[in-house]
Amino acid sequence: MQPVAFVVYETIKCKTLLTKSRLPEVDYCINPYIGCLHGCVYCYARFMRRFTKHTEKWGDFLDVKINAPEVLEKELSRHPKRGTVLLGSVTDAYQPAERKYEITRSVLRVLLKYNFPVSILTKSDLVVRDIDVLKQLSDCEVGLTITTLDRKAAADFEPRASSPQKRIDTLKALHSAGIKTYAFVGPVLPGLTNIEAIFSSLNGRVDFVMVETLNTKCGNWEDIKKIIKEKYPELLTLYTDGFGKEYWTRIEREVKAFSTKFNIPMKGFYYH
Secondary structure, eight states: OOOOSOOEEEEEOOSOOOEEOOSTTOSEEEOSEESOTTOOTTOGGGGGGGGSSOOSOTTSEEEEETTHHHHHHHHHTTOOOOOOEEEOSSSOTTOTTHHHHOHHHHHHHHHHHTTOOEEEEESOGGGGGGHHHHTTOSSEEEEEEOSOSOHHHHHHHSTTSOOHHHHHHHHHHHHHTTOEEEEEEOSOOTTTOOHHHHHHHHTTTOSEEEEEOOOTTSTTHHHHHHHHHHHOGGGHHHHHHOOOHHHHHHHHHHHHHHHHHTTOOEEEEEOO
């Protein structure tokens, strides 16, 4: 994990927290923070910056919703329809700042009180801190994003997230605690994502795997290609030529084969 040279932290008060979701298999989303210090180059949530007053680049600012637990308590006391809540759709609920503020932990306690199902997707090993709360939830799953097992590639594309090995170890700790776990392999970075190695490392640590293709139409595609050109020039032609349906269909076949080989169910393969 690379240190942050300069970060703008602000505490803010939100008016709402629980929002309806259009994502598959979840009914609501909760984002305890605005921004994300992991600074992932491929992050789809970078568009959120334009809804803030920040001039810093994505990854260099974080707004902490300091009153999030109290707002959620009020919202759930009105008895909305019970449904699965995703923690972190446009931020990571386990930001480095979570160690200090414990917003996510407090939110989990409110969700526990009202018996709402919870789904978490993170790149941080900090989630193991909350195993005591997660175990009390009647319906809970925790996923870790595993884009690559190569430390250098991870540092280049996910500069301030937990290392790949820490994420694998986190899945093991959660799974051993009896918590439903999954790996989100995405986006697949052609030439850098070793799918077989990832499946092998997940054996006995997850209940299922989800896979997503690289989005070449995203606003940060040029940033991705810049890293490829500077750090992985041998892959530049592959990235410049692009990836058609035939390419991703082959990758999907490989994923299904490894899913069978390692006896890890594949819950979904998502195309862009």
